[in-house]
Amino acid sequence: MAEENWIEVGSTDSIEEEDLIRFDHGDKTFCVYRLTDGFYATDGYCTHEVVHLEDGLVMDDEIECPMHQGVFNIKSGEALSPPACEDLKTYPVKVDNDKIYIKID
Amino acid sequence: MKKKILILGGGQSALYAAREIRRNDEEASITILGEEKQLPYERPPLSKDYLLNKKNEEDLVFNNSKILDDKKIFYINTNIEKVDFNSKTLVSNNQKEYSYDILLIATGSENNKIKLDNNLEDEIHYLRNLEEAKIIKKKIENKNNIVIIGGGFIGLEIASSLSQLNKKVTLIEIGNQLMGRIIPKPIADLVKDTHEAAGNKIILNKQILQISKYNENYKILLSDNSELEADFIIAGIGSKPSVSLFENTDLKLDNGILTNEFCETSIKDVYAAGDVSNFYHPLYKQYIRLESYQHAQNHGICAGKNISGLKIEYTSIPWMWSDQFNLNLQLTGICENFDEIIERGKDIENGIIYFFLKDKSIKGACGLGVAGKVGRDIRITTKLAEKNVIVDKRILGDESQKLNKLISK
CATH class of the missing domain: 3.30.390.30 (FAD/NAD-linked reductase, C-terminal dimerisation domain)
Structure with a gap:
């Protein structure tokens, strides 16, 4: 894959553990998470209704939508609890020199 | 032995119970007997995205119908009109008999209706199921002066949707605040402000005395003798548990079907879940009956576990939402x-x-x-x-x- 697909999100200390930040790039929006074992990224909007997951609650490996409590696995994107039934898209993340990068296709 | 499980009612509790039973028991035969033609679907969008044309009928069906096929859960569209708990049999209005080893009652709740002393009762619309939502959506196309009776969640959600469809909306509430049964007044007042800012008229502390009709329009007489005109009327004035089928049976009823913390009713092998159940909540140490999406789902799942032989208490903390504007x-x-x-x-x-x-x-x-x-x-x-x-x-x-x-x- 072309090197330019890796987009810089920010520094690793910009996200607290078990938390997330919103990251907008072009016309797309993402969530970037810091879990106990590393950084992860998903689409920003819940697959149930258009509401941003940045205000959701991160618990272990899961993100819960703040509007209707749909739950997704952050690492796989799997929709775990209704009303969400469509999986959330996930993106590769790497850390280089304390900077977080996500690969957007 | 392969257990024969019948679920009476085809809503959210029924579906989630069926899925949970299948998760724990690959053998059991699971049949949902529902009054509606549609497979179990989500009700919350009916008053919002469905009216606003953002979601269509197919979008509302839970996941998709495939999930029922995959899990060998049968859905039969039928009206049950008799229950015999002794012979463990249900009888439909076309005299078909369905027998069970275990029965889950998930008949939900039904709308309270406005009583009038003329023949206009049938012209007042209610929104609980897809058929009613379809009718409302079609009929309001050429209406523009709509009165909503009742300032609870459903009335306000419909008012919000109709406002977004550029309809003139007047909402009448009998109490001194909106959503008075459960929402604190400061929050209710903020919701009222939002509706009014969008152009909806909210009238509190007024009762409907009479509704009459002239030509194609309605005249609504309020308790202060003022009059409103409307070309369409929708009411949302609360609901009651759907228990008429059990009224002359041994099943213990009190504001719904009395159910313990394991979703068990007073009759062996008969369970109840969702809106229809007045259940004992171990954390609150009292009986409560809830009408919400989360409860319908979680109580159904809990009933499914208990039907499968797992002894699981229902301790879910109530949670509900309403989306308006x-x-x-x-x-x-x-x-x-x-x-x-x-x-x-x-x-x-x-x-x-x-x-x-x-x-x-x-x-x-x-x-x-x-x-x-x-x-x-x-x-x-x-x-x-x-x-x-x-x-x-x-x-x-x-x-x-x-x-x-x-x-x-």
């Missing part, structure tokens, strides 16, 4: 019998939450904000209420401090 209102726990209220947040752009405490522990909360802004803190409140922990009030009331830190790991 761009706002999301959420309620968790029990917001009564409190001795202290703490306010968090100042404006609905970032969310306002009222926390209800008793003996320093948090019992519930109600919040209102632009979509997504109160959910996280309401969810954390649910977790705190489950554990009945004493919380640091300064953190609760200080928007700059995250509530995550109140949840001990």
Whole structure:
């Protein structure tokens, strides 16, 4: 894959553990998470209704939508609890020199 | 032995119970007997995205119909009109018999209706199921002066949708605030302001005395003798559990079907879940009946576990939401019998939450904000209420401090 697909999100200390930040790039929006074992990224909007997951609650490996409590696995994107039934898209993340990068296709 | 399980009622509780039974028992035969033609579907969008044409009928069906096929769950569209608990048989209106080893009753609830002393009762519309939503959606196309009777969640959600469809809307509520049964007044007042800013007219403290018709329009006489005109009337004035089928049976009823913490009724091998059940809640040590999406789902799942032989108590903390305009209102726990209220947040752009405490522990909360802004803190409140922990009030009331830190790991 072309090197330019890796987009810089920010520094690793910009996200607290078990938390997330919103990251907008072009016309797309993402969530970037810091879990106990590393950084992860998903689409920003819940697959149930258009509401941003940045205000959701991160618990272990899961993100819960703040509007209707749909739950997704952050690492796989799997929709775990209704009303969400469509999986959330996930993106590769790497850390280089304390900077977080996500690969957007 | 392969168990024969019948689920009476085809809503959300029924579906989630069926799936949970299948998860635990690959052999059992599972059949849902539903009164509606449609496979189990989501009701919340009916008053919102469905009316607004953002979602169509197919979008509402839970996941998709394939899930029933995959899990060998049968759905039969039928009207049951007789139950015999002794012979363990249900009889439909076309005299077909269905026998069971275990029965789950998930018949839900039905709308309270407005009583009039003329023949206009049938012209007042209600919104509970897809058929009713379809009719309303079609009929309002050329209506523009719509009166909604009842200022609860459903009336307000419809008012919000109709306003977005550029209809003139007047909503009449008998009480002195909107959503008075469960929502604190300051939040209800903010919702009222939002509706009024969008052009909806809200009338409180008024009762309907009479509805009459001239030509194609209605005249509504209110308790202060004022009159309103309307070309379409929708009412949402609460609901009651759907128990008429059981009224002359041994099944114990009291504001629904009395159910213990394991979803068991007074009759062996008969369970009840969802809106129809008045269940014992071990955390609150009292019977409660709930009408919400989350409860329908979780109570169905709990019934499914118990039917499968797992002995699981239902201890879920109540949670519900309402979406109106761009706002999301959420309620968790029990917001009564409190001795202290703490306010968090100042404006609905970032969310306002009222926390209800008793003996320093948090019992519930109600919040209102632009979509997504109160959910996280309401969810954390649910977790705190489950554990009945004493919380640091300064953190609760200080928007700059995250509530995550109140949840001990």
